[in-house]
Amino acid sequence: MEVSAPPLIEMAEMLEENGSVAAAPEAPVDPEPPSFTMPPAVEDEEGELPADFERLWKAAHDNPHDFTSWTDLLQYCEQESHITASRRALVAFLARYPLCYGYWKKFADLERRAGNNTKAEEVCEQGLQAIPLSVDLWIHYINLLLGTLDMNLPESPKRIRSVFEDAVAAAGLDFHSDRLWDLYVEWEKEQGNMRNAAAVLDRVLKVPTQLYNTHYDKFKEHLNGHEPKDILLPEEYEELRTLCRQSQKAERAEQAQEEEKERPPGEEEPATPEGTDTEELMQKIREQVLVQRDKVYQDNEGEVRKRWHFEDAIKRPYFHVKSLDRLQLRAWHSYLDWEISELNNDPKDSNQDPNQAASEGLEVTAQTQEVSEDLPAVHDDHRVRILFERCLIACALYEEFWIRYIQYLEPQSVEEARAIFKRACEIHLTNKPNIHMQWATFEERHGDLTEARRVLEAMEKNLPGLAMVRLRRAALERRAGQLDQSEALLQEAVADSKEKPMLHAFYSIKLARLLLKLGRNPSRARRVLQEALEISPDNDKLYLNLLELEVSGDPWASSEAVQECVTRALAAPLAPHTKILFSQRGLQFAEDYSNSIQSVLSVYEEHQKLLKELGGTKRGAENGDEDSEKLSKSDDGSAVAAQIPPTMSHVPITTPPPPMMGTDVNAQASYGGYSSWYQQPQYGSYGYQNTWNYNQGYYPPS
Incomplete structure (x- = not known):
C-alpha cells in the first residue's frame, strides 16, 4: 500500500x-x-x-x-x-x-x-x-x-x-x-x-x-x-x-594441620559451633550460585551476539500501512533464513559470519555453538514461529511473508497452515486476490472442495469483476467433475459482460473452448463465438478461435465453413497484416485438404488480389523476399517458438496448430492480462512464417 x-x-x-x-x-x-x-x-x-x-x-x-x-x-x-x-x-x-x-x-x-x-x-x-x-x-x-x-x-x-x-x-x-x-x-x-x-x-x-x-x-x-x-x-x-x-571443612582441616604445628604445646583448637551458617559460608554459597549462572549468562550472550545485527537491521518492527523499503524486507527475509538454518543445523556454512551476512541480507547458517543443559535450546521450531509472528506484524500487508509462513507450517500441520490463511485473507489482505486463490488451491489440494468454493466465492463478492477468480471457479468445478456447473459459471460471465466487449470476447472464447474440447459440441461453441462477433466485430482473437474451431473438424466437411470464416474475417475491420494472415491460412487449408486443383487456384487468386490491395510488402514476403526471422516476431517483440530452419524454407509445414490457450500466469482483472491464453502474436505459432515459397512451384505468378 x-x-x-x-x-x-x-x-x-x-x-x-x-x-x-x-x-x-x-x-x-x-x-x-x-x-x-x-x-x-x-x-x-x-x-x-x-x-x-x-x-x-x-x-x-x-x-x-x-x-x-x-x-x-x-x-x-x-x-x-x-x-x-x-x-x-x-x-x-x-x-x-x-x-x-x-x-x-x-x-x-x-x-x-x-x-x-x-x-x-x-x-x-x-x-x-x-x-x-x-x-x-x-x-x-x-x-x-x-x-x-x-x-x-x-x-x-x-x-x-x-x-x-x-x-x-x-x-x-x-x-x-x-x-x-x-x-x-x-x-x-x-x-x-x-x-x-x-x-x-x-x-x-x-x-x-x-x-x-x-x-x-x-x-x-x-x-x-x-x-x-x-x-x-x-x-x-x-x-x-x-x-x-x-x-x-576440607579447607579448615588443612588449615588446622598447619596451625597445629605452630600452636604452643598443651593449647587446644578453639571449638566451632555445629550447624552455624557463618557469613563466610553465605558468601561461598553466593559465589557458587554465580558460578552456575555465569555459564548460563555466557551461553545467552553468545545467542544475543548472533542475533544482534539481524535485530539492528530491523528499523520498523511495528505495523504501519506505509510501505517498507527493500532493505527492510530483505532484512526480515535474511533473519528468517538464518533462524531456519539454525533449526536445520546445517554445517555447510559454519564459517559464515552471521553479523556480516545480516548486514548483507544473505542466507546464512551460524556457527554451531554448544548450549548448556541449563539453557533451553533456542534453535527450535518454536523460535522460528516466534520470528515469523514478529515479522507478520511489520510485514502484515506483504503476501510473500504470509505464504512463506504457510509453506513452513504446512508440512507440520495442515490446520495451522489453514489458520494462517484465514488470518491473512480475512483480516489483513482482504483485497489481495493472489493469496485468496492460493488458499482455495490449498483447500482443494487437501480435499476440502466446499471450503475452496467458499473462498473463491467470497473473493469474487468482495472484488467483483475479476476474470481470474471466475476462471478459477470454473476450473475448480471442471476438476471436480461438475462440467455443467463450470459451463454455467462461464455462461453467466459472458452474459454479465456484454457491456464490456473485450471482457465479453475473452469469456466467450473460454466458453467456446470448453464446449468444443470437453463438451464435444462444436455447434454450440461456434454459436458462442458468432454471437460474440456480433458484439465485437473487430476482435481478431474471436475470428482466430472460430477459424481454429473450423479447421479442427472433419476436413472434408469443413472446407466450406473454413472459407466462410476467412471471408468473414477479410470483410471485418481488421488490420491489413491480420487479414493477410487469415487469407494465408485459408490458402494453406485449401492446399492441404481440397479435392480439386480449381478450388485451390481460386483461393490462391483471391489471396494474390488481397496482397495487391493491401500493399506490396506482403507480396514480397509471399514470394520469399522478406527475412523469415522478421515474420517470426510476435507483437511484443518476442520470438515465436516454432522457427523454420533455412534448409526447410521450401517444405510445407504439416505440424498441426498448437493449442490457442496456455496457463493462468498473471492475476489481473483486465482482459488484456489473459492475452497469452488465446492470442497467437502475429499467428506465428501456426507455422505460417514464410510458408508460401513452396507454392511458387504450383501456381503461375499473377
Missing part, C-alpha cells in the same frame, strides 16, 4: 513496539493467536453524534483501505471527546487494522475515563487476542489492573501474577521484552516475594534480549542484598549449603 498515514497521536509510542509471540522457556506455547471478536459498541446517553461525524464516517467506509480517512475520523472523535462516536469509530477501525496496538490502548483509556473499568479490561483482552505479541499492550493491561484492582483482596495478587505469566509466555522471548521482565521482577519485590523475583530473574537470564547484561547485574544485586536461603529454592539452597560446608 502506498498510502502514507498522517502524524498520529502517540506515534512516538509506536517506535517502541516490537511484536513477538514467545513462551517462557519452561512452557512454550503455540504462537497462533486466537481469533478475536470486536466488542460491540456500547451506547451511552450523550444524545446526537458530532456534526461532522457522519461525513467522516462515510468517507472512511466508502474507501475502507484509505488509512488516512480512518485516522481523520478517530482524531475528530477524540477532539470532540464524544464517547459514542469514539466507540463506534474505534470498533470499526480495529476490526480492519487490529495490529495498531496504540489504538487498543486509546480504547481502553477511553473506557477507563468513562468509569467502565470492566469494559476497559475487556478491550485490553480483545486487543491481546488480536496482537498477543505486543509488549507495550501487555504492560498497559497490567498497569490498568494494578490501578483498578483492590490489592488487599487475596485474589488480586494471584490474578496479577497470572497475567504476568501470560505476558511472558506470549511476548517474553521478544528481543525487546526487557521492560516486561523488569516490571515482573519489581512487582514481585513489592509483594515481598524475593524468591519469586529471583526465579523470574533466573528465567530471563536464559532469554536473548537486548538488555541481557542488565538482567545479570540485577540478579547479582538481588543475590548480594538478601540471604541466599531467602531467594533460592529450598532444594538448591540445601544442595549448595552442603557442598560449601564440605568444601569449608
Whole structure:
C-alpha cells in the first residue's frame, strides 16, 4: 500500500513496539493467536453524534483501505471527546487494522475515563487476542489492573501474577521484552516475594534480549542484598549449603594441620559451633550460585551476539500501512533464513559470519555453538514461529511473508497452515486476490472442495469483476467433475459482460473452448463465438478461435465453413497484416485438404488480389523476399517458438496448430492480462512464417 498515514497521536509510542509471540522457556506455547471478536459498541446517553461525524464516517467506509480517512475520523472523535462516536469509530477501525496496538490502548483509556473499568479490561483482552505479541499492550493491561484492582483482596495478587505469566509466555522471548521482565521482577519485590523475583530473574537470564547484561547485574544485586536461603529454592539452597560446608571443612582441616604445628604445646583448637551458617559460608554459597549462572549468562550472550545485527537491521518492527523499503524486507527475509538454518543445523556454512551476512541480507547458517543443559535450546521450531509472528506484524500487508509462513507450517500441520490463511485473507489482505486463490488451491489440494468454493466465492463478492477468480471457479468445478456447473459459471460471465466487449470476447472464447474440447459440441461453441462477433466485430482473437474451431473438424466437411470464416474475417475491420494472415491460412487449408486443383487456384487468386490491395510488402514476403526471422516476431517483440530452419524454407509445414490457450500466469482483472491464453502474436505459432515459397512451384505468378 502506498498510502502514507498522517502524524498520529502517540506515534512516538509506536517506535517502541516490537511484536513477538514467545513462551517462557519452561512452557512454550503455540504462537497462533486466537481469533478475536470486536466488542460491540456500547451506547451511552450523550444524545446526537458530532456534526461532522457522519461525513467522516462515510468517507472512511466508502474507501475502507484509505488509512488516512480512518485516522481523520478517530482524531475528530477524540477532539470532540464524544464517547459514542469514539466507540463506534474505534470498533470499526480495529476490526480492519487490529495490529495498531496504540489504538487498543486509546480504547481502553477511553473506557477507563468513562468509569467502565470492566469494559476497559475487556478491550485490553480483545486487543491481546488480536496482537498477543505486543509488549507495550501487555504492560498497559497490567498497569490498568494494578490501578483498578483492590490489592488487599487475596485474589488480586494471584490474578496479577497470572497475567504476568501470560505476558511472558506470549511476548517474553521478544528481543525487546526487557521492560516486561523488569516490571515482573519489581512487582514481585513489592509483594515481598524475593524468591519469586529471583526465579523470574533466573528465567530471563536464559532469554536473548537486548538488555541481557542488565538482567545479570540485577540478579547479582538481588543475590548480594538478601540471604541466599531467602531467594533460592529450598532444594538448591540445601544442595549448595552442603557442598560449601564440605568444601569449608576440607579447607579448615588443612588449615588446622598447619596451625597445629605452630600452636604452643598443651593449647587446644578453639571449638566451632555445629550447624552455624557463618557469613563466610553465605558468601561461598553466593559465589557458587554465580558460578552456575555465569555459564548460563555466557551461553545467552553468545545467542544475543548472533542475533544482534539481524535485530539492528530491523528499523520498523511495528505495523504501519506505509510501505517498507527493500532493505527492510530483505532484512526480515535474511533473519528468517538464518533462524531456519539454525533449526536445520546445517554445517555447510559454519564459517559464515552471521553479523556480516545480516548486514548483507544473505542466507546464512551460524556457527554451531554448544548450549548448556541449563539453557533451553533456542534453535527450535518454536523460535522460528516466534520470528515469523514478529515479522507478520511489520510485514502484515506483504503476501510473500504470509505464504512463506504457510509453506513452513504446512508440512507440520495442515490446520495451522489453514489458520494462517484465514488470518491473512480475512483480516489483513482482504483485497489481495493472489493469496485468496492460493488458499482455495490449498483447500482443494487437501480435499476440502466446499471450503475452496467458499473462498473463491467470497473473493469474487468482495472484488467483483475479476476474470481470474471466475476462471478459477470454473476450473475448480471442471476438476471436480461438475462440467455443467463450470459451463454455467462461464455462461453467466459472458452474459454479465456484454457491456464490456473485450471482457465479453475473452469469456466467450473460454466458453467456446470448453464446449468444443470437453463438451464435444462444436455447434454450440461456434454459436458462442458468432454471437460474440456480433458484439465485437473487430476482435481478431474471436475470428482466430472460430477459424481454429473450423479447421479442427472433419476436413472434408469443413472446407466450406473454413472459407466462410476467412471471408468473414477479410470483410471485418481488421488490420491489413491480420487479414493477410487469415487469407494465408485459408490458402494453406485449401492446399492441404481440397479435392480439386480449381478450388485451390481460386483461393490462391483471391489471396494474390488481397496482397495487391493491401500493399506490396506482403507480396514480397509471399514470394520469399522478406527475412523469415522478421515474420517470426510476435507483437511484443518476442520470438515465436516454432522457427523454420533455412534448409526447410521450401517444405510445407504439416505440424498441426498448437493449442490457442496456455496457463493462468498473471492475476489481473483486465482482459488484456489473459492475452497469452488465446492470442497467437502475429499467428506465428501456426507455422505460417514464410510458408508460401513452396507454392511458387504450383501456381503461375499473377
